[in-house]
Amino acid sequence: MEKIFPEAESKKEIDIEKSFQKALTDEILLEYDIECLLYAGLEEEKQRALRGKAREIAAKEAGNQGKIWASIGLDYVNCPMNCSFCSMGSAWNSYEKKEELQEKEVVEIADYYARQGADWLVLRTTEFYEFDRLLQRIKAVRQRIKNDCVLVVNTGDANSRKVEELKAAGVDMIYQAFRLREGTDTRFDCNARRETIEMISQSGLKLSQYLEPVGPEHTDRELAGRMTELIRQGTDVAGIMERVPVFGTPKYALGTMLPQRIAQITAVLRIASRASIRDIVIHPYHRPAVECGANALVVDVGAIPRSQGMTRTSWKNQDMLQAKQFLKESGYEVDDAGNERNERSRGR
Numbered sequence: 001m002e003k004i005f006p007e008a009e010s011k012k013e014i015d016i017e018k019s020f021q022k023a024l025t026d027e028i029l030l031e032y033d034i035e036c037l038l039y040a041g042l043e044e045e046k047q048r049a050l051r052g053k054a055r056e057i058a059a060k061e062a063g064n065q066g067k068i069w070a071s072i073g074l075d076y077v078n079c080p081m082n083c084s085f086c087s088m089g090s091a092w093n094s095y096e097k098k099e100e101l102q103e104k105e106v107v108e109i110a111d112y113y114a115r116q117g118a119d120w121l122v123l124r125t126t127e128f129y130e131f132d133r134l135l136q137r138i139k140a141v142r143q144r145i146k147n148d149c150v151l152v153v154n155t156g157d158a159n160s161r162k163v164e165e166l167k168a169a170g171v172d173m174i175y176q177a178f179r180l181r182e183g184t185d186t187r188f189d190c191n192a193r194r195e196t197i198e199m200i201s202q203s204g205l206k207l208s209q210y211l212e213p214v215g216p217e218h219t220d221r222e223l224a225g226r227m228t229e230l231i232r233q234g235t236d237v238a239g240i241m242e243r244v245p246v247f248g249t250p251k252y253a254l255g256t257m258l259p260q261r262i263a264q265i266t267a268v269l270r271i272a273s274r275a276s277i278r279d280i281v282i283h284p285y286h287r288p289a290v291e292c293g294a295n296a297l298v299v300d301v302g303a304i305p306r307s308q309g310m311t312r313t314s315w316k317n318q319d320m321l322q323a324k325q326f327l328k329e330s331g332y333e334v335d336d337a338g339n340e341r342n343e344r345s346r347g348r
Helices: 013-024 031-037 044-061 103-115 131-145 163-169 190-203 220-232 259-276 320-329
Strands: 067-073 120-124 150-154 173-175 206-214 237-242 279-283 296-303
Touching: 013 031, 013 044, 031 220, 031 259, 044 259, 067 103, 067 279, 067 320, 103 120, 103 131, 103 296, 120 131, 120 173, 131 150, 131 163, 163 190, 190 206, 206 220, 206 259, 220 259, 237 259, 259 279, 296 320
Parallel strands: 067 120, 067 296, 120 150, 150 173, 173 206, 206 237, 237 279, 279 296
Antiparallel strands: none
């Protein structure tokens, strides 16, 4: 059967119907099935059915647990890699002041997040952050938070490759970015980044990856391909991160996406991944996405690629209490007393 992709107006309804039925009957979805379900013209009745199915899967596979990904950006510095969606690109960022959180600040923020019941505590750096300095921050944070939450690093590719040293310092998980249109909208080598992902997978550390940064410019085929890759690579914690338009960046004029479209993408990722990916993060917060498959939200502080400079308050004022409330409003169970269950000190 000839395959007509989503860019074509005459996409065959028989293909969509076949993929739709596979989704509802728990069959394994191929990449083309995922693409069919991402079709923007999918009728509303099918959209509702997919959203309901995705929420059902989230309740089962994630135990209906709402979770928090608490992230601390350690440094804000202009970056020569000039990713076309990032505020820190040296080619366009007029904010030239280099800022960094000191170790005491990092530890205090990490301690606060851990006591408030964060499930993951993420230390995020720019691409060329000094590795020895990162190790110092990791060790200091691990000493303070003990095993209260999963310790994650989101750092440069060269740092992420040093898996044994990161593991010895107390890291449980590595977030490794592989962006949509990597190598085109960014200047990174795709093969090198895939090699890093493989190194993490083989290390015994847990792996986190997002479908990011999602914008209206991305085709269904691109999204389906990346979703398939996330699943195939053994991702433990996945997410969907919308591209937030930052004034002055090359991607600013492309705008953003409707919440309903983000919800559709979220539902399809949840259905496609099923038991293979337990937790799916949505960032920024979109209630429709939480109600159709995403069970985790981000609380973000420090250096943030979507804004200029260092902020010591939560991005968009979404703090721990508000994030938990959002999850509750969508029917998830949230641990208000902090991390009391052994599961949260051991992993996913």
